Amino acid sequence: MTLSVKEILAQSLSRTFQDLPDQSSLRFFSAPGRINIIGEHVDYAGGTVFPAAIDFRVHLAARKNGRDYFRIYSQDFQSELNTNSLEYSEKETWANYILGVVSEARKKGLTVDGFDLAFTGNIPQGAGLSSSAAVEVGTAYALSQIFSWDLSREEIALLSQSAENHFVGVNCGIMDQFVIATAKHSSCISLDTASLAYSYHSLDLPGFEFYLIDSKVKHNLKESEYNDRRREVESATEKFKKISPELQNLSDADSEKLNSVGLTEIERKRAEHILGERSRVRNVIRFLEAKDPIGLGRELYLCHQSLSEKFEVSCAETDFIVRELYSRNVLGARMIGGGFGGCILVLDKEGRSESVFSELQKEYFSAFGLEAKIYRFRISEGVREDT
Numbered sequence: 001m002t003l004s005v006k007e008i009l010a011q012s013l014s015r016t017f018q019d020l021p022d023q024s025s026l027r028f029f030s031a032p033g034r035i036n037i038i039g040e041h042v043d044y045a046g047g048t049v050f051p052a053a054i055d056f057r058v059h060l061a062a063r064k065n066g067r068d069y070f071r072i073y074s075q076d077f078q079s080e081l082n083t084n085s086l087e088y089s090e091k092e093t094w095a096n097y098i099l100g101v102v103s104e105a106r107k108k109g110l111t112v113d114g115f116d117l118a119f120t121g122n123i124p125q126g127a128g129l130s131s132s133a134a135v136e137v138g139t140a141y142a143l144s145q146i147f148s149w150d151l152s153r154e155e156i157a158l159l160s161q162s163a164e165n166h167f168v169g170v171n172c173g174i175m176d177q178f179v180i181a182t183a184k185h186s187s188c189i190s191l192d193t194a195s196l197a198y199s200y201h202s203l204d205l206p207g208f209e210f211y212l213i214d215s216k217v218k219h220n221l222k223e224s225e226y227n228d229r230r231r232e233v234e235s236a237t238e239k240f241k242k243i244s245p246e247l248q249n250l251s252d253a254d255s256e257k258l259n260s261v262g263l264t265e266i267e268r269k270r271a272e273h274i275l276g277e278r279s280r281v282r283n284v285i286r287f288l289e290a291k292d293p294i295g296l297g298r299e300l301y302l303c304h305q306s307l308s309e310k311f312e313v314s315c316a317e318t319d320f321i322v323r324e325l326y327s328r329n330v331l332g333a334r335m336i337g338g339g340f341g342g343c344i345l346v347l348d349k350e351g352r353s354e355s356v357f358s359e360l361q362k363e364y365f366s367a368f369g370l371e372a373k374i375y376r377f378r379i380s381e382g383v384r385e386d387t
């Protein structure tokens with residue numbers, strides 16, 4: 001007999017925390033992973049991003065437990081935490097995404113009483129597909145429902161981002177949490193990260209497909225240079241502000257002034273990426289509307305080159321995969337997400353992925369001894385209650 005995700009989570013909760021109130025009080029939720037078509041490392045520089053949710057999801061079961069502590073269970077780590085403390089857990093690091101949401105919710109004056117929560121999922125971890133943001137947004141949404149916080153999807157995203165920034169310790173932008181909270185079927189979101197204005201765009205290129213290749217180089221943003229990049233962007237912004245005090249974000253800077261504001265070599269490279277990405281995002285949206293996959297693919301390669309050479313968040317393995325894809329005349333490819341490993345987003349004609357991937361996988365294995373994986377996906381919807 002195959003058990004449903006709901007049954008597995010319900011059974012795990014009753015096995016782990018024996019004295020539970022009746023099962024019918026359990027509610028089920030799920031939150032997706034995400035891809036990003038273009039607009040990488042610009043969401044903390046006020047740029048526009050163009051992400052979408054995918055049909056890899058984190059599933060959560062939650063209920064009030066009528067006590068003054070939280071009982072949390074990770075099905076995938078087969079590990080539990082029974083606590084009323086909101087301290088960062090060095091041991092159960094998976095629990096911090098949940099405790100972080102509770103801690104930030106309380107800071108905002110929202111009521112969080114005792115609850116039970118179990119979760120599982122199929123979003124590959126450390127692959128740049130935002131599995132941790134999915135846990136945060138799934139938790140924020142679930143708690144908002146069971147404690148009747150009545151938050152909007154935008155507020156759920158902001159609460160989850162502050163959990164990541166202030167509790168987990170990664171100074172991420174708003175892209176991941178926002179798309180996971182607000183995504184719709186078959187659509188990308190064009191999100192202006194300065195104003196949080198957004199709109200939906202259909203991702204429809206008949207005869208062409210997007211897929212992912214996982215380099216299997218695990219990134220951990222906490223230990224990576226992600227926070228350094230953010231500081232470099234901030235120091236470049238400050239220098240621009242000295243001559244343009246009205247400037248709010250690096251994304252709005254005047255590219256003609258790149259050489260006249262006294263940037264260091266590093267700051268100049270970071271700024272060039274941010275400003276280059278500004279036009280690539282516009283171009284991609286235009287190519288998508290014109291149903292021009294060739295133009296779109298070219299922008300993906302240009303984005304990768306800029307992430308690798310100017311923003312320096314790629315690595316030998318992801319560069320290798322993108323180079324191999326290019327040499328096989330694949331339409332477009334680039335690393336996505338925070339970088340330093342993780343997944344490559346690929347755009348190509350339908351029906352080619354099998355043969356391209358099997359050749360590439362062999363080459364990649366002999367170069368790095370790593371088993372790359374291919375993920376096919378559909379564009380999916382954001383966090384939801386699964387009734």
Ligand code: GLA
Binds near residue numbers: 041042130339
């Ligand atoms: C990570 C962060 C996002 C964003 C991307 C890079 O996924 O969580 O906020 O900065 O990296 O675009």
